[in-house]
Amino acid sequence: DAGVTQSPTHLIKTRGQQVTLRCSPKSGHDTVSWYQQALGQGPQFIFQYYEEEERQRGNFPDRFSGHQFPNYSSELNVNALLLGDSALYLCASSQTGGNTEAFFGQGTRLTVV
Amino acid sequence: AQRVTQPEKLLSVFKGAPVELKCNYSYSGSPELFWYVQYSRQRLQLLLRHISRESIKGFTADLNKGETSFHLKKPFAQEEDSAMYYCALAGGTSYGKLTFGQGTILTVHP
Numbered sequence: 693d694a695g696v697t698q699s700p701t702h703l704i705k706t707r708g709q710q711v712t713l714r715c716s717p718k719s720g721h722d723t724v725s726w727y728q729q730a731l732g733q734g735p736q737f738i739f740q741y742y743e744e745e746e747r748q749r750g751n752f753p754d755r756f757s758g759h760q761f762p763n764y765s766s767e768l769n770v771n772a773l774l775l776g777d778s779a780l781y782l783c784a785s786s787q788t789g790g791n792t793e794a795f796f797g798q799g800t801r802l803t804v805v
Numbered sequence: 806a807q808r809v810t811q812p813e814k815l816l817s818v819f820k821g822a823p824v825e826l827k828c829n830y831s832y833s834g835s836p837e838l839f840w841y842v843q844y845s846r847q848r849l850q851l852l853l854r855h856i857s858r859e860s861i862k863g864f865t866a867d868l869n870k871g872e873t874s875f876h877l878k879k880p881f882a883q884e885e886d887s888a889m890y891y892c893a894l895a896g897g898t899s900y901g902k903l904t905f906g907q908g909t910i911l912t913v914h915p
Contacts, residue, residue: 696848725902734809734891734905735849748902782849786901794901796849 693719696785696797704803705773713768713800717785723747724766725794726758727782735782741766742788770802778804807832809894811906818882819914826877826909828866828892837895838868838875839903844888852877852890862886882913 697716705711717724723742727735737750741760760766764785770777780801784794808831818824830836840852853861855868855875866877875892892906 723901727903727905732907734811734893734907735903737902737904740902750902784903788901793851793854794903798848 696783696795698781698783698797698800700800701798702801702803704805707773707775707804709773710769710771711773711802713770713781713783713802714765715768715783715785715797716765717783718795721785721787721795722764723786723788724760724764725784725786726766726768727784728752729780729782729799731779738768773804775804778802807836807894807896807904809892809904809906811890811892811909813909814907815910815912817912817914820884821881824879824882824886824911824913826890826892826911828875828877828906830873830875830892830894832873832894832896834896838866839893839895840864840866840875840877841891841893841905842888843891849891882911884913884915887911887913 695718699714725740726738729735738752739749740747744760755771757769780799782799783797786794810829812827838855841849842852843849864879866875868875889908889910891908893903
């Protein structure tokens with residue numbers, strides 16, 4: 693099991709552009725959460741997907757949207773990129789129900805110039 | 806609202822010395838507390854969770870509801886413990902949404 697995989701690992705975009713980040717959860721996991729980690733800060737919850745629907749959302753604008761596919765993989769989309777969106781984006785997967793551990797991917801480093 | 810505070814950004818100790826990484830939280834219900842660790846060039850991984858009450862790599866953490874704290878302790882630090890440590894909280898009905906502190910960089914000197 694490769695664990696949680698994210699792609700791409702690094703990305704450079706121009707202000708105003710749109711970006712899509714991808715995440716494949718750990719085998720057996722059905723829930724995917726996305727976090728933004730700015731430099732020197734702890735990860736901040738963006739949203740969580742379960743059964744192909746957004747189940748919970750953090751304090752992020754509508755420019756941040758996502759999707760979950762039937763195979764449980766997920767995408768994070770950010771529109772109208774701002775310089776402040778530059779961060780490490782982490783995906784975490786877990787199994788809903790019970791006290792299960794969240795496993796994190798290596799992250800995608802997004803730089804907006 | 807959920808909040809996690811790690812007051813120390815940096816912590817340095819010598820090998821063999823005791824270490825304590827502080828974590829305080831704010832949550833009105835019954836939280837679930839975690840410590841995550843990130844070693845150099847590795848992904849974030851779970852170190853321990855309060856409900857399991859186990860010791861991992863010599864680290865322990867006790868949930869003190871009166872002081873709303875979940876400090877991480879190890880009696881004898883090792884050089885391989887050098888890493889970034891995050892305290893995190895999940896609320897009872899949050900479906901596993903984690904609120905993280907800002908992290909503490911632990912450096913263990915030889």
